[in-house]
Amino acid sequence: MRTSSETDTTDGVLAEQLLRLTRRLHRIQKRHLEPLGITPAQSRLLRLVSHFDGGEPPRMADLAARLEVVPRAVTTLVDGLEAAECVRRVPDPANRRVIRIELTDTGRATLRRLRNARTDAAEEILAPLTAGQREVLGGLLNALTDAPVERHC
Numbered sequence: 792m793r794t795s796s797e798t799d800t801t802d803g804v805l806a807e808q809l810l811r812l813t814r815r816l817h818r819i820q821k822r823h824l825e826p827l828g829i830t831p832a833q834s835r836l837l838r839l840v841s842h843f844d845g846g847e848p849p850r851m852a853d854l855a856a857r858l859e860v861v862p863r864a865v866t867t868l869v870d871g872l873e874a875a876e877c878v879r880r881v882p883d884p885a886n887r888r889v890i891r892i893e894l895t896d897t898g899r900a901t902l903r904r905l906r907n908a909r910t911d912a913a914e915e916i917l918a919p920l921t922a923g924q925r926e927v928l929g930g931l932l933n934a935l936t937d938a939p940v941e942r943h944c
Contacts, residue, residue, distance in 0.1 A: 816916060823912040827904055828875060834905050836868045837877060840892055841902055848881065848891035877901050 820831050829837070839857055843849040851869065855862040869892055872878045877898035883889035894902075917925055 819915055820909070820912045823908040824905070827901060827908060829901065829905065833868050833872055836865070837872060837898060837902060837905065840878060840894055841899070848893035850883070850889055850891055854892065872898070875901070
């Protein structure tokens with residue numbers, strides 16, 4: 792049986808490994824996205840706009856809520872994607888004060904290129920693992936991402 796200090800040490804090591812992996816994932820993804828002129832954050836926003844539920848283009852507030860960021864951060868991301876002609880701001884037909892964000896044809900083409908870049912990045916990250924190890928990792932990651940969030944004050 793492990794003592795509390797052994798558990799703390801093991802959990803601390805695991806936490807550090809996860810943080811190092813997160814930084815590595817970000818660097819590799821960024822390198823694969825750079826040739827497309829898209830940042831990882833813009834990539835997430837573009838994917839979110841393309842898969843948004845509800846049948847109509849999302850509002851800026853919808854995007855901010857889904858990305859768990861302040862609305863100003865979404866404005867900056869949309870500005871960059873709009874300059875790249877990947878998205879456009881359109882008024883809501885039911886309420887002209889509401890602005891929705893929709894994909895353009897350029898945005899759809901960029902998404903296809905992003906999928907290839909993400910696949911290449913994933914292959915680079917997972918290259919050291921065998922097929923069996925990848926399957927185990929997938930199960931472990933599902934267990935971690937699907938776990939209920941505990942809130943402590």
